[in-house]
Amino acid sequence: MEKCINCSLESGGNYCPNCGQKLHLKKLTLRYISSEFTDRWLGLDTKFSRSAWGLFLHPERVITAYLNRNSVRYIGPLGYYIVMTALMLITFELLGLEVADFLKSTNENLGLPSGSGSARQLALQESISGWVSRNFRFVSALLIPFLTLGVQWLYRKKRSFLENLVMITYLQTHTIWFLIVGLFTFKWTGFWVSQYMTIISLIYFGWALGRFNDGKITFRKFLKALLTWIVSYILFILTLSLMAIVLVVFIGAFKK
Ligand SMILES: [Zn+2]
Incomplete structure (x- = not known):
C-alpha cells in the first residue's frame, strides 16, 4: 500500500485508482522532466512512435482504437x-x-497552371501562391474538411462526419512523412522528387482508406478511395479558385 501524493488515497499498483497519479515516484532529474513533458504532453516516445508505425502498417487499427475512445x-x-x-x-x-520553391514545383507536378495566361491571370496566380506559402502550415489542413466531405459522400452511412474527420486527419497528417523524405532526398541529391512523393502519398491514402473497416484491401476498394481523393481535391481547387476570383473582383471594385 502506498499513499498518493496528489489525493492522499492509499492503494496499490502503479497508478492511483482515484486520480491517476504515479505511485512509484522517480527522482527529479533532467531526464525525468524531459520524459514527463514528451510523454504526457506531446505523447511522444512510445505513443508517438507506436502511432506512426501503426499508421504505416495497419492504419485502420490505430484509427479504430481512437474512435473506440482508447486514449x-x-x-x-x-x-x-x-x-x-x-x-x-x-x-x-x-x-x-524555402516553402515557396517547394510549392512551385508541387503545383507544376499536380498539373495546376503555372506561368501561362494573361497578366491578370498571372497576378492572380502569384497572389494565390504567395498566400499559400505564407500559410503553408494550414494548407494541408485545409484539404482535410474537403476529404472528409468526399468520404462522407462516397461512403454513405458508414461513419459519422466526426468519425470521418478523425480518420482523414490521421491519414492526411501521416502523408507529411513522405514530404519529409522528399525534402531530405532533394537536399542530398538535388533532385526534386515531390511528384513521386505526391504519388506515394496518393497510393498510401488509397491503400489506407481502402483497408477500412476490415483491414483487407482489394483493387476495387483501392480505386474507390483514389476516386474519393480526386473528387475531394477538385472540390478543394474549385473552392480555392472561386474564393480567389471573388477576392480579386472585390479588391478591383474597391480600388475604383
Ligand atoms: Zn490520487
Whole structure:
C-alpha cells in the first residue's frame, strides 16, 4: 500500500485508482522532466512512435482504437497533426529549404497552371501562391474538411462526419512523412522528387482508406478511395479558385 501524493488515497499498483497519479515516484532529474513533458504532453516516445508505425502498417487499427475512445495506446489526431506539422517546419528550417520553391514545383507536378495566361491571370496566380506559402502550415489542413466531405459522400452511412474527420486527419497528417523524405532526398541529391512523393502519398491514402473497416484491401476498394481523393481535391481547387476570383473582383471594385 502506498499513499498518493496528489489525493492522499492509499492503494496499490502503479497508478492511483482515484486520480491517476504515479505511485512509484522517480527522482527529479533532467531526464525525468524531459520524459514527463514528451510523454504526457506531446505523447511522444512510445505513443508517438507506436502511432506512426501503426499508421504505416495497419492504419485502420490505430484509427479504430481512437474512435473506440482508447486514449492510452495511440496519440490523438490533433496531437499527431501538431507534432507532424512542427516536424515538417523543423525539417524545412534544418535543410534551409524555402516553402515557396517547394510549392512551385508541387503545383507544376499536380498539373495546376503555372506561368501561362494573361497578366491578370498571372497576378492572380502569384497572389494565390504567395498566400499559400505564407500559410503553408494550414494548407494541408485545409484539404482535410474537403476529404472528409468526399468520404462522407462516397461512403454513405458508414461513419459519422466526426468519425470521418478523425480518420482523414490521421491519414492526411501521416502523408507529411513522405514530404519529409522528399525534402531530405532533394537536399542530398538535388533532385526534386515531390511528384513521386505526391504519388506515394496518393497510393498510401488509397491503400489506407481502402483497408477500412476490415483491414483487407482489394483493387476495387483501392480505386474507390483514389476516386474519393480526386473528387475531394477538385472540390478543394474549385473552392480555392472561386474564393480567389471573388477576392480579386472585390479588391478591383474597391480600388475604383
Ligand atoms: Zn490520487
